[in-house]
Amino acid sequence: MVNIGYTLLCEQAGPKELVDYAVRAEAAGFDHLVTSDHYYPWLESQGHSPYAWSVLGAVAHATSRAALMSFVTCPIRRYHPAVVAQKAATIGVLSDGRFTLGLGAGENLNEHVVGGWPHVQQRHEMFEEALQIIRPLLNGETLTFSGNHFDVPDAYVWDRPDTPVPMAVAASGRQSVTLAAEYADGLIATEPVPHLVEMYEQAAGTGRPRYGQVAVCYGPDEAECRRIAHDQFRWFGMGWKVNTDLPDTDSFEAATQGVREEDVAAGIACGPDVEKHVAAVKKFVDAGFTHVALIQVGGDRQPMFLDWAREELLPRLREL
Numbered sequence: 001m002v003n004i005g006y007t008l009l010c011e012q013a014g015p016k017e018l019v020d021y022a023v024r025a026e027a028a029g030f031d032h033l034v035t036s037d038h039y040y041p042w043l044e045s046q047g048h049s050p051y052a053w054s055v056l057g058a059v060a061h062a063t064s065r066a067a068l069m070s071f072v073t074c075p076i077r078r079y080h081p082a083v084v085a086q087k088a089a090t091i092g093v094l095s096d097g098r099f100t101l102g103l104g105a106g107e108n109l110n111e112h113v114v115g116g117w118p119h120v121q122q123r124h125e126m127f128e129e130a131l132q133i134i135r136p137l138l139n140g141e142t143l144t145f146s147g148n149h150f151d152v153p154d155a156y157v158w159d160r161p162d163t164p165v166p167m168a169v170a171a172s173g174r175q176s177v178t179l180a181a182e183y184a185d186g187l188i189a190t191e192p193v194p195h196l197v198e199m200y201e202q203a204a205g206t207g208r209p210r211y212g213q214v215a216v217c218y219g220p221d222e223a224e225c226r227r228i229a230h231d232q233f234r235w236f237g238m239g240w241k242v243n244t245d246l247p248d249t250d251s252f253e254a255a256t257q258g259v260r261e262e263d264v265a266a267g268i269a270c271g272p273d274v275e276k277h278v279a280a281v282k283k284f285v286d287a288g289f290t291h292v293a294l295i296q297v298g299g300d301r302q303p304m305f306l307d308w309a310r311e312e313l314l315p316r317l318r319e320l
Contacts, residue, residue, distance in 0.1 A: 002285050004317050005032040005293030006306075007071065007213060008055065011041035012232065012299035015050040015058070021302045022059040026066040028310035033059065034071035034102070034213070034293045039078065039110040042235045043256075044249045048299065053087050060095035068099045071213065071293065072170045072188060074106025076123060078114050081130035082155045085137035092161035099161075101138070102188055102211070103131070104170035107244045109252075117245070124175060125149060131169070131183040138164045168211055171196060172240055178203060186211060189289075197288035209291055212284035215268050217297040218305050218313075222271030226261050228298045229268045234259040237267050268297065278316050285320050 006025040008018045022033050037052040052070065060068060068091065075081040088101040105127045108117040118126065129147040136143050137157050145152040168186035171177045177196060180187045181203035188211045189196050197210055215233055217225040234256045235243065246252055269276040277294075284292045296305040 001318060002281070002289070002320050003031045003067075003209075003291040004281070004314060005034055005067075005069075005211075005213075005291060006030040006309075007293045007295040008033055008035040008059070009295055009299075010036045010038055010049055010052050010055065011046040012048055012297075013302065014048055015055050017299070017302075018050070018055050019058045019062050021306065022066075023062050024303065024306045026063045028306045029314050030066060030309070032067035032069060032291060032293065033063070034069040034211075035059070037070050037073045037110075039113050040249060042109070042249065042252050043232060044253065045231050046299070053091070056091050056099075057094055060091055060099070063095075066098070068095050069168070069211070069293075070100075070102045071211070072102040072104035074104055074111055075130040075134060076106060076126040076149075077111035077117075078106075081133040081150060082137060082143075082152050084130070085134045085155075086157050088134070088165045089138060089157045089160040092165040093159050095161075097161045097163055099165055100186065101134070101165050101167045102170065103127075103134070103167060103184070104188070105176070105244070108247045109243075109249075112247050117247070120244075122149075128179060128183075131167075131179060135167065135183055138167070140164065168209065171200070174199060180204070185209070188212075192283040192287040192289065194287040201288075210289045211291045211293070212287075212289040213293045213295060214280050214284060215295040215297055216277050216280055217268055217270045217301075218272065218277065218308055219270075219298075219301060220272050222273075225270035225298075226265045228301070229270055230259070230261040230264045233268060233297050234264050237263065274312050274316055277313055278320070281317055282320055 075084040142156045166185040169180035169184040170188040186209040217229040219225045269280040
């Protein structure tokens with residue numbers, strides 16, 4: 001049975017609202033809760049971007065059952081990897097071992113706030129070094145590290161959960177899949193690509209979790225849902241090679257001017273038909289993903305979505 005998650009999308013809600021949605025999602029029956037980790041929203045119309053780690057701490061305290069995950073944190077610019085290990089361990093303690101650290105190589109949109117955005121080859125080198133730093137610190141080792149990009153003269157994380165915080169790595173191709181297999185405990189992807197799962201299992205073996213994420217826009221009026229999805233999520237189909245390099249919301253506004261409402265609706269299930277939304281999740285299940293987190297597009301539509309998910313969507317997804 002697939003593990004069904006709910007996304008606390010920091011780009012479309014404030015911190016207090018996100019904690020409230022987390023509590024509601026756990027009560028509705030979602031298995032895990034993931035949170036984005038951004039400094040900026042993708043588009044100005046989304047309108048929010050609180051500090052994800054403060055939200056995670058509050059959610060860890062306010063919930064008791066659902067697993068938690070960062071989806072995903074970039075440990076190469078805005079955060080030093082040694083600090084990422086410390087805060088991941090802290091959330092692990094606060095959540096009584098329910099937290100998984102999701103990591104990725106990041107986007108210019110969020111990381112340029114502390115300086116220039118490195119070339120992709122340099123980013124990949126930095127990301128691997130970050131994994132080499134975070135993994136032993138989460139395992140309780142005292143670390144001294146000297147690399148091409150990061151130095152850790154002496155670090156030890158004092159407060160850690162009884163079981164080390166697991167790590168999952170976002171992947172889109174062979175190089176990142178290889179990193180996920182070597183350093184992490186799970187794979188993350190935002191597209192239902194069977195080949196990614198196949199490559200990961202060839203490199204890491206079977207039995208590790210594979211995390212996916214799918215955006216939907218539920219509501220009683222399909223036309224209104226299509227409008228909202230276009231207004232707030234039209235960036236989604238541009239692909240990561242574009243999304244990783246655009247620097248700000250104005251750039252995303254300009255880059256998506258030609259995206260039509262029907263283009264967005266072709267990739268995001270919209271409206272009240274539960275079978276449409278089940279089909280969107282099933283693509284990930286069929287591709288071999290063990291965990292799928294839903295994003296409900298539209299910041300003010302979360303309570304309505306969570307009530308509907310409890311009554312209609314989650315019972316259907318349990319049948320997959």
